Amino acid sequence: MPEFDDVDRQLLRMLREDGRCTFSEMAPEVGLSVAAVKRRVDRLKDTGVIKGFTVQIDHTKLGWGIEAFVELSYTGTTPVGEIVRTCYTVPEVQAVFTIAGDPDALVHVRVRDIEHLQQVIDGLRRVGQVTGTKTLMVLGSWTRTA
Amino acid sequence: MPEFDDVDRQLLRMLREDGRCTFSEMAPEVGLSVAAVKRRVDRLKDTGVIKGFTVQIDHTKLGWGIEAFVELSYTGTTPVGEIVRTCYTVPEVQAVFTIAGDPDALVHVRVRDIEHLQQVIDGLRRVGQVTGTKTLMVLGSWTRTA
DNA sequence: GTTGAAATAGATTCTTC
DNA sequence: GAAGAATCTATTTCAAC
Numbered sequence A, B: 001m002p003e004f005d006d007v008d009r010q011l012l013r014m015l016r017e018d019g020r021c022t023f024s025e026m027a028p029e030v031g032l033s034v035a036a037v038k039r040r041v042d043r044l045k046d047t048g049v050i051k052g053f054t055v056q057i058d059h060t061k062l063g064w065g066i067e068a069f070v071e072l073s074y075t076g077t078t079p080v081g082e083i084v085r086t087c088y089t090v091p092e093v094q095a096v097f098t099i100a101g102d103p104d105a106l107v108h109v110r111v112r113d114i115e116h117l118q119q120v121i122d123g124l125r126r127v128g129q130v131t132g133t134k135t136l137m138v139l140g141s142w143t144r145t146a
Numbered sequence C: 001g002t003t004g005a006a007a008t009a010g011a012t013t014c015t016t017c
Numbered sequence D: 001g002a003a004g005a006a007t008c009t010a011t012t013t014c015a016a017c
Helices: A006-017 A023-030 A034-046 A080-088 A114-126 B006-017 B023-030 B034-046 B080-088 B114-126
Strands: A050-057 A066-074 A093-100 A105-111 A130-143 B050-057 B066-074 B093-100 B105-111 B130-143
Touching: A006 A023, A006 A034, A006 A050, A006 B050, A023 A034, A034 A050, A050 B006, A066 A080, A066 A114, A066 B093, A080 A093, A080 A105, A080 B130, A093 B066, A105 A114, A114 A130, A130 B080, B006 B023, B006 B034, B006 B050, B023 B034, B034 B050, B066 B080, B066 B114, B080 B093, B080 B105, B105 B114, B114 B130
Parallel strands: none
Antiparallel strands: A050 B050, A066 A105, A066 A130, A093 A105, A093 B130, A130 B093, B066 B105, B066 B130, B093 B105
């Protein structure tokens, strides 16, 4: 990453708040022309700073109201790559974080109800050499800019 | 949420993979007309299923290479709303999850380096009635569809 | 639910400074 | 680096089915 200035930061902030924000909307905000804004956003994509765009979904509205983090501990011989692989095949898993120390992984899951959560946790325990789990039930959440 | 069918699910899946996917791109995929796709996406926005759109950023490219989860425990008298409020004023905090049981909150932070992480954790400890913290350093991560 | 057409707006490219 | 104009593409609305 060579130069990266306040204008770039401003553009990223605007795109974080609205990923479909147009060049014409951003241009006056940063005091540049539409063409100049396009060149900057293109450069952010080319350099990989912008990985892509996505939609923000309210999962409770879809009936997937329960969110939890599952801490997983594995036997010492389990390679990290296998931990991730055994987790992301489970459709309820939203994200997997491999961790230094204890636990070995933190898995973010989203489920319809408690019974469903129980099934998902059982599924995670079964695959691989899991030695223990601890489930953190999410009561509420706040995410930056969402 | 009244009716919500496979076409809607397909549209959400496509928008998750590319939030800037156009109606004209989605229409042939789901076998509907452009106008019909627009009506469905508009309905998903109106009903709140679609909360918004955002950009996916590679923070390592911006020099914020370290990611961690901090488990926070509070005194019994601390209201949940205050926990969230004291956390999201810290700019390094990406997300706050309030938890049922122990710990009371799980905080996702993103920092430049270890020294910076130390400062952020110290900052989180200072505000509110924090009785203990445990930090999970993220070695690697996988997120659905990202 | 569909099609097609028309109007608007945004993206993109090119030439200019 | 930047602006402005021309072109193309997509969105949006509408009428009719």
